[in-house]
Amino acid sequence: MTEHPDLAGLQRRLTEFAAARKWQPFHTPKNLASALSVEAAELVEIFQWLTPEQSATVMSTPTTAHHVTDEVADVLAYLLQFCEVLGIDPLAALAEKIERNEGRFPVPGAEDAT
Secondary structure, three states: OOOOHHHHHHHHHHHHHHHHHHOOOOOOHHHHHHHHHHHHHHHHHHHHOHHHHHHHHHOHHHHHHHHHHHHHHHHHHHHHHHHHHHOOOHHHHHHHHHHHHHOOOOOOHHHHHO
8 A cells, every 4th residue: 555645745845846946936825826726727627517427427537537636636736835835734724614614514403412
């Protein structure tokens, strides 16, 4: 089984990749947010005209699966670079958001069970 890299390690590799190419001046929050939006739109484009049933099977076709996987990687790469530039811990941000949503959107009927 292949070991998965950790989030901090991936962020470090992305930072080193950009630094080696002297891209840091272009990696502003505005530019990274724009790039993230473009990559997310490219992911949406794959599903644009599919029915819900077709969209659920995109990973069964190797070419489409590869395309989806690449776009997911692009979205995640730009999100991680965005977080790095602004000093956001993406896992902590997600955990806090889930906690707030659990409070905002209680499980229906859960209050009746107590």
